[in-house]
Amino acid sequence: VLTIIRRAFRSFDGRVAVVMLLSLLVFVLVAPFLLPDPNHSFFPPASSSGPSSPSLSHPLGTDGLHRDVLARLATGGRLSLAIAVAASTIALVVGGGLGILGAHLQVSGRRRADFVLMRILDVVLAVPFLLFASLAYVLLGETSMPGVVLVMSVFGVGGIARLVRLGAVEAFGSDYAIAARGLGASTLRIAAMHVVPNVLHLALVVGFSLVATMILTEAALGYLSVGLPPPTASWGRMLHEGETMISRRPLLVLAPSFAIFVSMAGFSRAAEVLNRAFATHEDRSRVARRPPIDVALFALAALLIGALPPRPLGAPTTSRSAASTEAPRRDLRLATFVAVRSIDSVTAFDELSVALGRNVYGRLFTLDEHGGVVPEIGTGVTWANDGLSLVVTLRDDVVFHDGARLSAADVKRSFERALGPKSACPATSYYGRLAGFDAFREGRAPSLDGVQVVDERHVRFVLAERDATFLALLTLGFVAPVCPSVTSPADGHDTSVPCGAGAFTVQSFEPEDRVLLRRFPGYFGADAVRLDGVEMTFNVKPTVQRYRFERGELDVLRDLGSADALTFRNDPRWSAYGRWSKSLRTNAVFLNTEMPPFDDADVRRAVRDALDMSVLTTLRHDQPDVGQVVPPWVPNAPALPRDERSPEQRLTDALASMARAGHAYDPARGTGGYPRSIEYVTVSDSFEQQVAEVIAQQLARVGLRIKIRALPFQAYLAEVTMPGRATMGWAGWGADFPDPLSFFEPTLTSGAIGKVSQNYAFFRNARFDAVTLEARNEPDPAKRNALFVELERIVRDEAPWVPTHAETTYAVVQPYVLGLVERAGSELDFRTVDFTTTPAAGEAGP
């Protein structure tokens, strides 16, 4: 056998394969020693437009996190190859063993057992591998190197076992095997002496091609971001991370593609050469020499794509008719990358569903762009009984989409539908202060006492306790009036078309695809609504949105990638048409105050001082570090003075805090610090994952060694809401209504700790709880603001959360689009949008 192998690799094709594999091996083994740390971010001095292009210090440029691409390619390759080879070896041994076992069972007459064995392998093969692997990973809870190898080897076992079994059946039946049996040899001996050598060549060939398949598989897993956790580089992950930037930095995609390709081609070529060498003479003579044309072709294609310059940004089109010939109606066309699946008011909880819902369902009150409460269906309020009762006067000209006229009874009915025992509404607890809420929600009372019909046009709300936020709660879509024709319970299973009393009716709604809204002529403010309709396409990638926008197929471009947004902002022809909107979301690092080392406030303070989140603007220009929990643009937001210490001073303070906690760290020698590594839980494949990678780098400077655990969102959620599970990680919160209380109360009070906790830090602070309660009861805005400042101060001093960034978005509109105001919480209001034939001037700057 060895002679054949030697001969095989001495042929021309064999040499090509050897050269390919050897150069690959040298690259992944030697290059990492010559290159910078693959996980180190070389942050540019100022906020810039993303990854840098190739230079002397970074031959292949840097990636989205400003890390050296060549270094990542080399270390990623080492890992990818090691995994592929290890997984193939295991698959070969186990699969081969099973194959021989199957063959033995078959020839020794136990066909039934063989049959069962083979069907079990069939079952494994029948489940799509990527599904199987993703499932296995989620099941294992985390993706470690042995886990990845194990899962991938299972995938190889089935195929190998089948192949080996065929060869082994033949070998067991051969004359010498029968002769050996006649001489009294045991099965094991026959298998070892006669069967294994006969299937060995088969296994070798399959083994080499299996390595190629495994490289592909590992890359595919990385591409679907279910592979090894970040910041570990792997070719698939690099490809995935580069994908969004393909039009501007094709190298980020081409470099890992080329690496994957060369290694796969090398291994499959080796397999082929071996196969040919083991085949009969007749077959061997027929195949001609094959120069590595495939590699050359690939390199050529890569060069071509890499060399083509990105398309420059075009000039804005000034009139809608010139931009599009297929829009006779005044329909606003926009898109989103979100896959909207429901716009049912009671059960919708994501930001965009709520925003769409607000145009379909009229509400009692609504919010203006500054977050103030303004009338919609309700025209006025009268408080009575020392803030425990509230009478809302309703308009008398409100008509539902199904033609019915709205009266006070409809308001009560809609409240009861949303808050009733059969409702899957995620926010009923907001309304827990309504009189008789618990009894009604639990099905003990037939109706909700807290909502009373006074007469046709007046509704009374009775509260068990005072609530300063109650008016804001009436602006939420959950309790918006729904048509009398809607009879189904709000359990989220209703697939009928949404029906309310808003400015637009739903003409068609295809979940995950598109929604078509039509102006409702019966709407009480219909005269002021200028649009005929709205068409929103879901699930559209930002790059595609930009492409469509530039071709005039979209009127609004909402989900701009960070670099794309900068391109528009910096182009004088476009800068006037930018629109900033500020989200009600805030992001922080939570530190679990019940778990070591963060049960020690000094360690938490060390984290607070060691983190410098201003570097995030070099990754995303639209995610500012606001230095506190509540973004400053939220109405009545507290304004805590910014931390004035210099970065160096903060680092010194952080090291001092670590020393106070008994974990003194020597940065020069890298010794000391907290002895164990700390898991940081975040959501995979998100900006928060990138933030985690930055945080890990920064905390390493004070002796906190972070291991990132990036999970799918649902698994992340399960992890952080359980007590004693997640030590630290990302905490993100979107306020349901624009009030600072809606940031603090659900996330940091002890009341938010339950069977599933929304207080991820498990922060219990009596003063914090007391101030929150006071703010809930306090009607005076100025006094409330002082309370909010105190809450911010407690968060900064105790550091259960270290705020990292708030969120803004930059949208661009076509010059003919007027009046698109994004409200606080980015609730799109289509009622104010209009088109013009003359270009509009810029409406708002950053």
Add this chain to the structure above:
Amino acid sequence: VTRVALRALRRIAVAIAMLLAIVSASWAALALLPGDPVRAYVGPQASAKDVEHARRLFGLDEPKHVQYAHYMRRFMHASADPPGKGEHASCKTLGFGIHVDLGYSPLFRRPVLDVLEKRAPASFKIACIAVVFQLFFGVGLGIAAALRRGKPFDRIAVSSMLLFASAPTFVVGLLLQDLFARRLGVFPLDGYGKTPAEQWWSATLPGIVVGLYASALMMRVARDEMVRALDRGFVRTARAKGARAARVYVVHALRAALLPLLALSILDFGALLGGAMVVEKLFRIPGIGDMAITALQNRDAPTVMGSVIVSAAAAIFSTLLVDLAALWLDPRQRGRDAA
């Protein structure tokens, strides 16, 4: 003939048993997944009270074995009632009063069968285009290479097809998408379109990307079979008798290669019906593969189950089809026991 029929029946029975085994195994695996299934209904920001309320509402507070029994009981049940109403709101009927029910998808907010019904056509289109493409392109190239064997055309064809066999679909897909859709504008960039014509057109490039990968194998098989056939006596005889070249190649040489090629195609088609995850994700085609990934990420167990059932059934039954066809067509199989 009776013996063949008996064995065919046995194969079918085994296929059904395998499917049931896969359903049970997947259910168990999904039940063990981390993450709270209720969250798919109420979202990440629901308070503890609302989470628990929804858990009771949807019966997710019951022990796992009760939930499993419920799932299997509903999976296939007999009922005289029409599907789509009341208790049978999430059912579809197979006729003869047999209902299939895969439950509700909390994520997609509708019955799983509705989601599958809506998504299957997209995966079907990609599978069709891929299989047709690999049959015509792969086999055509294979024949052309066989006829010019040893010449530069042969070498270039073999090498360049190896390129597509070696480069992963997401690389080929990304690059072809960039070239044909973004830069040349021949194909839609991604998405699925509204009319059937648009939909087929949208599925074309993804289908080709998938087909290219399999074409490499098809080409090799076609080429090798053809080369072997060309060397055999009967082709030479036919040529000598004066039959036209095209007729010789098609009728005599290709016929031998056709059976394995068709078998390969059917197996591929079956595998593809379960959805091509990477390509569907890349081209934003709302197929079953894309659904499976999304559902898995959102811990929507009923929908993941739906996709497992569809893809396993497609794979098992296409294998069954090939096996049965072989049983029928190959006289040697009838006598021997080929497990």
